[in-house]
Amino acid sequence: xxxxxxxxxxxDKGKNFxxxxxxxxLKAGDVCAIVGESGSGKTTLVRLIAGLERPDEGSISLNGKxxxxxxxxxxxxxxxxxxxxxEYALFPHLTIEENILYGISKLKNKKKRAQEMLDLVGLSDLxxxxxxxxxxxxxxxxxxxxxxxxxxxxxxxxEPFSNLDAMLRMQLRxxxxxxxxxTGVTVLFVTHDTQDALSVADEIMILQNGKxxxxxxxxxxxxxxxxxxxxxxFGNTVxxxxxLQTAFKCPLNENCCHAIRNEKxxxxxxxxxxxxxxxxxxxxxxxxxxxxxxxxxxxxxxLLKLESGEQLTVMTQDSNIADSIYIGFNSNDILEFxxxx
Ligand code: ADP
Ligand code: MG
Numbered sequence: 001x002x003x004x005x006x007x008x009x010x011x012d013k014g015k016n017f018x019x020x021x022x023x024x025x026l027k028a029g030d031v032c033a034i035v036g037e038s039g040s041g042k043t044t045l046v047r048l049i050a051g052l053e054r055p056d057e058g059s060i061s062l063n064g065k066x067x068x069x070x071x072x073x074x075x076x077x078x079x080x081x082x083x084x085x086x087e088y089a090l091f092p093h094l095t096i097e098e099n100i101l102y103g104i105s106k107l108k109n110k111k112k113r114a115q116e117m118l119d120l121v122g123l124s125d126l127x128x129x130x131x132x133x134x135x136x137x138x139x140x141x142x143x144x145x146x147x148x149x150x151x152x153x154x155x156x157x158x159e160p161f162s163n164l165d166a167m168l169r170m171q172l173r174x175x176x177x178x179x180x181x182x183t184g185v186t187v188l189f190v191t192h193d194t195q196d197a198l199s200v201a202d203e204i205m206i207l208q209n210g211k212x213x214x215x216x217x218x219x220x221x222x223x224x225x226x227x228x229x230x231x232x233x234f235g236n237t238v239x240x241x242x243x244l245q246t247a248f249k250c251p252l253n254e255n256c257c258h259a260i261r262n263e264k265x266x267x268x269x270x271x272x273x274x275x276x277x278x279x280x281x282x283x284x285x286x287x288x289x290x291x292x293x294x295x296x297x298x299x300x301x302x303l304l305k306l307e308s309g310e311q312l313t314v315m316t317q318d319s320n321i322a323d324s325i326y327i328g329f330n331s332n333d334i335l336e337f338x339x340x341x
Pocket of ligand 1: 011018036037038039040041042043044045
């Protein structure tokens with residue numbers, strides 16, 4: 001459906017690449033998330049696909065037709081791509097209905113289509129209002145309705161929920177993707193938030209410094225991250241350096257980098273009363289003193305001083321933690337990376 005081949009873009013004549021040799025293949029009906037930190041090149045990729053920028057190298061095809069390459073450039077309005085941005089970008093002087101009609105003015109039954117779109121996003125009765133008379137979440141649903149009205153082949157969402165506070169964000173994300181799933185449209189969902197990506201995408205691509213560093217099914221990324229950077233995007237991760245290997249008596253391959261997710265540590269709440277059998281269930285274990293406890297809602301952060309003198313921060317759900325404990329982890333929870341990125 002969408003094929004991107006070796007796409008590169010520089011804003012400073014090749015000194016730095018905002019996008020560097022990116023290749024992507026999307027099937028019809030896929031929901032693919034692009035995840036990356038601010039400045040990693042996400043919006044550049046969106047603008048190239050939408051036709052708002054021209055690539056330096058590479059090509060983009062949609063439905064088997066080249067829309068951007070060194071030889072060809074299809075104008076943005078001819079690309080059949082719907083866009084939703086962080087700023088809702090509604091016309092303030094037009095009503096909600098007029099905003100939706102804007103992109104489908106040539107359609108024969110445009111009024112009917114606009115109403116269908118309002119129904120779809122759950123704003124059936126609000127067509128006559130102006131954008132400022134709606135909440136942020138409602139405005140974003142109007143932006144979605146406007147993007148879907150011309151029946152695009154591809155819908156691109158660029159950080160659409162970043163303006164909203166946490167509760168509303170989660171609710172709107174679920175609503176928006178319920179609506180999107182009903183239409184069956186192919187989606188490229190750009191976000192810096194891994195929770196956003198994990199909760200709605202089939203496939204996730206990680207962008208770092210303009211390069212795709214991993215592309216995988218959502219569930220695999222958590223279990224098999226390619227690099228320490230990818231691992232830490234999906235939750236707190238502790239690198240098992242030489243000192244920790246000594247502390248836990250677990251010598252590891254010197255040519256690789258190793259880490260463990262914070263939630264994989266097993267905390268035995270006391271040192272004295274702990275059943276030796278349950279300790280045996282843990283492959284690598286050491287004694288530790290609790291230096292500091294910070295209660296963070298339903299979990300507690302522990303700053304530990306291991307028997308070896310190393311310090312380590314872990315999380316626990318257990319509120320009955322003594323001053324002296326055991327801490328351990330299992331071999332199969334160790335993540336191994338070929339290089340230290
Ligand atoms: P993201 O959306 O992931 O935050 P962007 O694609 O906006 O990343 O930016 C990627 C890089 O390209 C950044 O270093 C940014 O400063 C640079 N950049 C983006 N747009 C322009 C532009 N119009 N002119 C010059 N540099 C730009
Ligand atoms: Mg951006």
